[in-house]
Amino acid sequence: MLVTGVGINTEWGLLMASISEDTGEETPLQVRLNGVATFIGIVGLTVAISVLLVLLARFFTGHTKNPDGTTQFIRGKTSMGETVDGVIKIITAAVTIVVVAVPEGLPLAVTLTLAYSMKKMMADKALVRRLSACETMGSATTICSDKTGTLTLNEMIVVEAYSGKTKMDPPEDGSKLHAIVSTLLDEGIAQNSTGSVFLSKEGGIQVSGSPTEKAILSWGAKLGMKFDIVRSESIVLHVSPFNSTKKRGGVAIQGKSDSEVHIHWKGAAEIILESCTWYIDGNGCLQSIGQDKEFFMAAIENMASRSLRCVGIAYRTCEVDKVPTVEEQLSRWVLPDDDLILLAIVGIKDPCRPGVKNAVKLCTDAGVKVRMVTGDNIQTAKAIALECGILTSDVNAIEPNIIEGRTFREMSDTEREQIAKTISVMGRSSPSDKLLLVQTLRRLGEVVAVTGDGTNDAPALHEADIGLAMGIQGTEVAKESSDIIILDDNFASVVKVVSWGRSVYANIQKFIQFQLTVNVAALVINVVAAMSSGDVPLNTVQLLWVNLVMDTLGALALATEPPTDSLMHRTPVGRREPLVTNIMWRNLSIQALYQVGVLLILNFYGKSILNLEHDGTGHANMVKNTLIFNAFVFCQIFNEFNARKPEEFNVFTGVTKNHLFIGIVGSTLILHIIIIEFLGKFSSTVRLDWKLWLVSVAIGIFSWPLAIIGKLIPVPETPLAKIL
Known part of the structure; x- marks a missing residue:
């Protein structure tokens, strides 16, 4: 025996080097989330600074009043301690706006959704090795699948x-x-x-x-x-x-x-x-x-x-x-x-697996192109592709959707890019041909999922956006290079992974719609009130409670929605579609405008509408602000149901099956009642009579018919805001 190479100079060494490289590339969803978080953060910081400057200007010019009508700051008369207290109160209000605006609940919502989906996917024969692969699979536009053992039974x-x-x-x-x-x-x-x-x-x-x-x-x-x-x-x-x-x-x-x-x-x-x-x-x-x-x-x-x-x-x-x-x-x-x-x-x-044809059809209906990449000859690959539904008619091997690996390999980069999107079957392909196809498709902007079981499949599994290794026939190297392991080697399980991935993406969108609605409403209310009267109706503690409802509890409630059949009838989002769709913009705009309009009316005309008399103690003002806070929270509780179904008229479909959602909404309601009725000193609120509770509930519940009316408004298909 003559040794001609060791280590990195061997085929094994080159293989291990290729799969050990970490490009550090972000997933499509991570890119979108970074854009959303940055945008919201900038807007929140800008608003907070604006409110800070306005409140400081009004305070030092003597336009800020106490609840009893007296001026908070009079030059030469107000003590240093009172001045410092007033400034700290203003800075606290500005910081609270930043806290409310910054979407710190977004990472929590994403992690909860991914973890919940990961656990559920185990029951569907999919072991997730990399958490972010769950959501990436939901963005997949194409799946490059093996034939033997994945589409077929691997049993002659x-x-x-x-x-x-x-x-x-x-x-x-x-x-x-x-x-x-x-x-x-x-x-x-x-x-x-x-x-x-x-x-x-x-x-x-x-x-x-x-x-x-x-x-x-x-x-x-x-x-x-x-x-x-x-x-x-x-x-x-x-x-x-x-x-x-x-x-x-x-x-x-x-x-x-x-x-x-x-x-x-x-x-x-x-x-x-x-x-x-x-x-x-x-x-x-x-x-x-x-x-x-x-x-x-x-x-x-x-x-x-x-x-x-x-x-x-x-x-x-x-x-x-x-x-x-x-x-x-x-x-x-x-x-x-x-x-x-x-x-x-x-x-x-080697017959097709039971259910593979239906699984391929589900992918096709969902806009995900399934491609077969196999080492078998063209005729065998063509017959299996026809049986599986990858090919829908008897086409000749010379047509562009059927190609041999050698032919694809010998093309130039430009020729490969022109033909790659049309390929449905690649026969007589080597592992390097499979890798070449994956690289070409990714350059074209596709989100690529790849299935493989052999050691030679490792580079393609590593290069793909989502690598799916086979749990039964797969080698250890293939599994180590993958993001998800299909435990039963069945293509039907791959489709279930797509469904769960889309559920992750949809749940994150629901949470973002819900959170942005609260952000917009809270910021606009406080900014308008601050600039007009020098005071904010929602104080620090109240905004933090709203923030808790909006972020933590909202993430828990909306992150655990299971996948629905309708998800597999949508086109894949791919890499370039914005996270906040036109439908989401429409829904959150309608709800935010409604909340802002009603609460600002209460802020400026609430005392006269409610026949609250000035008694010199500021009690009337406290009742008005408590009502605004109460109505605002009820708006979020009822709007949480709207966020479950951004596109459907019936927002209650399947709600009874999601026990966690019902439990969180119920817990939020109970805690809020406790805050209003028993923690008034802590939250700067007063007890409300039953009439004002009914007013608050009525204001909140009106968001349901409003959502139905809003969904009748058509929206353009072209995204309005690419930034999100």
Whole structure:
């Protein structure tokens, strides 16, 4: 052995180096969230500074009044302590606005949503290794899938069989076999095989061997053949192992009581057929193959056109005296392979997994393009793609949606980019071709998910936005390079991951709509009130309580909404779609305008509307501000239901199934009642009578019909604000 390279200079070293590189690239959602957080932070800081300057200016110019109507600051008369207290109060109000505006609940909402989805995805046979992969999968625009084991069962089975000129339909129907043919097939399948059939502990039949051997042995077992009896009643004299050049293998066996030797051959159907001169018909009679050879060739071609692997089974007899008796001569004996008698032709295939066609259709309806990337030949890949629904019509291999890996590899970068989006099937592809396709699609702006199970798939899994390794057939290197492990190796589970990913994205959008509504309303109310009267109706403690409702509890309530069927009827968001959609802008604008309008009316005209009399103690002002605070919180509680269904009229669909949502809304309501009724000193509120409670509830509940009316307003499809 000559060592030509070690470490990084070996193929293994290059592979490990390619998958260990961390590009540090952010996911599509992280990019959007950073934009939203930055925008809200800048707006909040700007508003806070503006309020600070306005309040300080009004304070030092003597325009700020106490609740009893006296001026807070009079130059030369107000003490230093009172001045400092007034300034601190103003700064606190400004800082509180920043706290309310900055979306510190956003990371919590994202993490809660991802963690909740990760836990639920385990039940759907998906193990998430990287948390952010959950939401990235929801943005996926294309899935590059393996064929074997993912779209198919990775389990070869006999799906078509001919005995003589009789087609066995189904192939396991042993009634179509003559007793002579059945006996000979039993003998040939049992002895001319490297596989084994045995009973499992549970009493079922288990088969070992190569995929082809297992398929034929399983077929024989379904026909009722007793391999153990055959093997015990016959002796193997000589074996000619399967040869990939000759594409056939044979065995010479002799029954313990027979005077003749049977030589059984099995291999590529067209090769076996060329050596056959006879066949056994349905009556068990020997017939010359003669002109009937065309029938068998047509059957083979028909099966091959449907990408079935055709295997021929034949035999011939040999006189005992022609068999070498000396061991040395027997080991060099060449089994005769002419003048064979055809027993059967079988068509074998690796069938599609149950449910894969529906899963592919779900992806297609959801706007996610499924591409098959396989090492199999074009015809096999094409047949499976048609069966799975990846191809919808019988297209030729020369068309751009079917391509060989070698052809794609030899193209220039520009040519690859032009054709990459149209490719549905790539056959005869190497791992480097798969990696090249992933890189090309990502350059075109696609969010790419890749499935793989082999060590050579690791670079493509690592390069993709979402790498999905197979949990059963996958190697450790593939799993280490992946973001999600599909525990049952089933493409249908990949579609469930897409559904959960979209649920993550939708839940985050719901939370952002809810939070922005509160942000806009709270900021506008305080800014307008501060600039007009020098006072803010929502004080620091009240704003912090609203912030708690809006951020922490709101995140908990909206982050745990399960996926719905409607999510899989939307187009994927991809990389460039804004996080805040036009529908969200419409909904939050309507709700925020309503809240701002009603609460500002209460702020400026509340005393006269409620017939609150000035008593010189500021009690009327306290009642008015408490009502504003109470109505504002009720608006958020009722609007939380609207946020559940941004596009649907019925916002209560499925709400009873989300016990966490109901529990959080109920807890929020109880805590708020406690704050108003029993913690007035802490929150600077006063107790309200039952009429004012009804007013607050009425103001809040009106957001429901308002939301329905708002959803009737059409919005343009083109995003209004790319910044978010």
